[in-house]
Amino acid sequence: MAQEYPQLLLNNQLCFPLYACSRKIVGSYTPFLKPLGLTYTQYLVLMVLWEHESMSVGQLGNILYLDAGTLTPLLKRLEKAGYVTRERSKDDERITIISITEAGNQLKEQCKDIPSKISAGSSALTREEAGELYRMLYVFLKEE
């Protein structure tokens, strides 16, 4: 059947390649993360904590664009694995402070070569193009 509404064609939408691409690239981390017992989202959380050491659930959510419904159970799994601690702030009992543990910091050593292995496979874009892509994605992210 011919499509009388060209705007409804999959190939005319920016959203679909973005969605498919995101899943594909996130999936490309699995071979490296699964042996460590990590998911991609857990890896993102750890990257933030490797940089900042300690942070509230809400701050983590602001940085990663995730809410407590996603983060709370994920953080409990990381806690159970021994990579983070969860404790209520003394100053404000509403806030839960997440901190990286010694074991969590040691994971960094096992993860430090992952980015280069990932980007090795996706050399189809030049450095400039990748930079431009990065910039455009942040235009969307920062919007409104």
Added chain:
Amino acid sequence: MAQEYPQLLLNNQLCFPLYACSRKIVGSYTPFLKPLGLTYTQYLVLMVLWEHESMSVGQLGNILYLDAGTLTPLLKRLEKAGYVTRERSKDDERITIISITEAGNQLKEQCKDIPSKISAGSSALTREEAGELYRMLYVFLKEE
């Protein structure tokens, strides 16, 4: 804590903005799709069927980069809603043929203005930039 491995900084990775961006844009469809009782992925499936009318589960998966583990339950929900039918091929009983129904085709009328409403909110990129973004995403998608 300073990060001794700059490649592990969130802001140095292309994958994260892609992942966050994808979720944000997919989420922007919700206000339009939820009143119709559809999810974004169901909407993608319907877009393919509005164009092609009838197709196997495997073909749908090839187009949308999704596997039977995702598609089978999703298609059963669309069947239950009356938007598609699922029947085994006469020629090859392994194949399940998905076909759009009358009711499924009528949904097209209610969806035809969604793309313009979505892109209206994301006018931060010029037409040329959007085209360039689209092209780069497909470079990743088609890779290997």
Added chain:
DNA sequence: TTCAATTATATTGCGCGCAATATATTTATG
């Protein structure tokens, strides 16, 4: 022709991702 390999879909299990709601704490207001 028989049976092993291949193909197509379905099922199971688990971790998101997010909307909606609940709970507890803090802040603001009268």
Added chain:
DNA sequence: CATAAATATATTGCGCGCAATATAATTGAA
């Protein structure tokens, strides 16, 4: 000071998304 509003996190429910496994049909090779 009492209490209503705001804030931060937790819980619940549901639909993906995907790996792993299962099932059934078809194809291929001896």
